[in-house]
Amino acid sequence: MGMGIVYALAAGLMWGLVFVGPLLLPGYPAALQSVGRYLAFGLIALPFAWFDRAALRQLSRADWLEALRLALVGNLIYYLCLASAIQRTGAPLPTMIIGTLPVVIAVSANLRNARRDGRLPWARLAPSLLLIAAGIACVNQVELAALRHDPDADLTRYAGGVMLALLAVACWTWYPLRNADWLRAHPDRSPRSWATAQGVATLPLALIGYALLWGGMEAAGSGFAMPFGPHPMAFVGLMAVLGLCASWLGTLCWNEASQRLPTALAGQLIVFETLAALAYAFLLRGEWPRPLTLAGIALLIAGVLWAVRVRPEPVVATEHGA
Numbered sequence: 001m002g003m004g005i006v007y008a009l010a011a012g013l014m015w016g017l018v019f020v021g022p023l024l025l026p027g028y029p030a031a032l033q034s035v036g037r038y039l040a041f042g043l044i045a046l047p048f049a050w051f052d053r054a055a056l057r058q059l060s061r062a063d064w065l066e067a068l069r070l071a072l073v074g075n076l077i078y079y080l081c082l083a084s085a086i087q088r089t090g091a092p093l094p095t096m097i098i099g100t101l102p103v104v105i106a107v108s109a110n111l112r113n114a115r116r117d118g119r120l121p122w123a124r125l126a127p128s129l130l131l132i133a134a135g136i137a138c139v140n141q142v143e144l145a146a147l148r149h150d151p152d153a154d155l156t157r158y159a160g161g162v163m164l165a166l167l168a169v170a171c172w173t174w175y176p177l178r179n180a181d182w183l184r185a186h187p188d189r190s191p192r193s194w195a196t197a198q199g200v201a202t203l204p205l206a207l208i209g210y211a212l213l214w215g216g217m218e219a220a221g222s223g224f225a226m227p228f229g230p231h232p233m234a235f236v237g238l239m240a241v242l243g244l245c246a247s248w249l250g251t252l253c254w255n256e257a258s259q260r261l262p263t264a265l266a267g268q269l270i271v272f273e274t275l276a277a278l279a280y281a282f283l284l285r286g287e288w289p290r291p292l293t294l295a296g297i298a299l300l301i302a303g304v305l306w307a308v309r310v311r312p313e314p315v316v317a318t319e320h321g322a
Contacts, residue, residue, distance in 0.1 A: 004260030005269065011253035012272025014245045018079065019095050019277035020284050021242055022086040028229050030083035031213050036235065038075050039206040040243025045199025048192075048248070055193035056200070064201065066182055067194075071202040074175030075247070076209060081168040088161030091281035093143045097165040099136050099274035099300070103129050104173050106307075109263040112177065116184065120262070124310045131303030132271060138296030139278070142289075176254075176270070180263045183255060191255030199248055268307040271300050 022033060049056060059067075085094040106129065110120055147158060183191065214226050228235050258266055275297060282289050289297070 001261065004257045004266070007253045007257035008261070008266060008269035009272050011250045011257060012270065012274075013276045014250040014253070015273040016276025016280050017246045018082065018242060019086060019091045020280045021238055022083040023091055023281075023284060024238060025229075025231070025235060026087065028235065029213075029224070030087055031080055031209070032229065033083050033239075034076055034080040035206045035209040035213060036239040037079060037242045037247065038071075038202045039210055040239040041075070041199050041247035042203025042206055044240075044243050044248050045196050045203070048196045049200050052190070052193040052196050055190050056197060058189075059197060063182070064197070066178070067197045067201040068205070070175060070179055071198050072205055073171050074179070075198070075202050076205055078168050078171040078175065081164045081171065085161040085164040085168065088157045088164070090143075091284075092139065092278065093147075093158075094161065094165040094168070095274055095277045095281060096136050096139045096143065097162065098169060098172070098277075099139075099271065100133075101169060101172055102132050102268040102271045102274075102303075104169060105176055105263075105270065106265075106268045108173055109177060109180075113180075113263050119313055120265070120310050121313060125307075128268065128303045128307040128310065131299050131306060132268070135296040135299030135303060138292050138299065142293045142296075176258070176266065177263065179255070180258045180266065183258050184263075187259065191259055192252050195248060195251040195255050198251060265307060265310070268304060271304050275300060
C-alpha cells in the first residue's frame, strides 16, 4: 500500500505537467500538441522496447489490441480534448473538472470491481468523496468568479472548453479501469513493459495523426509553419519533456500503483495530478492562490488522507440453490 501511494504521487507530479504545456505554446493547435507529445512518447519507448523485447514477445495479439485501444483513448483523444479545453479556458478550470476523476473513478470502480478488489464501504468512503468534491467546488468558484468579472471573456469559447474537459473526464474514467483490468489479470507481467507496450502502440497512431494533420493544414492553405511550427526548438523540447516525463515515466509509475492498490483507491489518488497541475499553473501565472482556492486544495488533501485509511472488504458471493 505504501509503495503504491508513492508511485501514484510520482505519477501525479509528472502528469501535472501536461496542464501547463498548452499555455507555453498558445499559438500551436491542440491537435498538433497532442500528436507531437505522443510521437515523442512512441520514439522514447523504442529503446526501452529493445531492453524489454523478451517481455514484449510474450504479449498476444489481444494484448497489443488492448494497448492500442488504451493508447488511442487514454493518450491521443484525452490529451486532444484537454489541450483544447486549456487553450479555451486557461489551466485552472479544466484542471478542476479533471479533478472530479477521483470521485468518478472511485464510484465507477466500486460499482464495477467490488468482486475482484473488495468493496470500499460507502459509509466510510462517503466522507472522502465529499471532501474531494467540496475542494473542487471551492476552486471552481474562484475561477468562475474571475470569469464573470472579465469583460473580454468569450462565454461560448469557455463553454466549449468545459464540454471538451468533460469529454476528457470520460476518456480518463475509461482508461484507468481498463488498464487496471489488464494489469490485475496479468500479475506476472512487468508494469514497465506494459507502459512501453502502450508507447509502442501509440507511435503508429501519432504518426498517422501527424501526417493527416499536416496534409489537412496544407490542403486548407494554413499559414502555420509545419512540421514544428514557428518555434521549433521550444516545440520539440517541450514535446520531448512531456513524452518522457508525463507519458512514459508517468504511465510506468501509474502501472506500478495500479498493481498494488484497489482500483477505487487508486482512482482517488489521481487527485495528486490535480494538485500538481494547480501548483504549476499558479507558478506560471506568477500569483499566489486565493484563500478559497487554498481552502479547496486543503479539502482535496484531506479527502486523500481519509481515503488511504479505508480498506476494502471482501465481497461474499451469494450462492443460489435449487
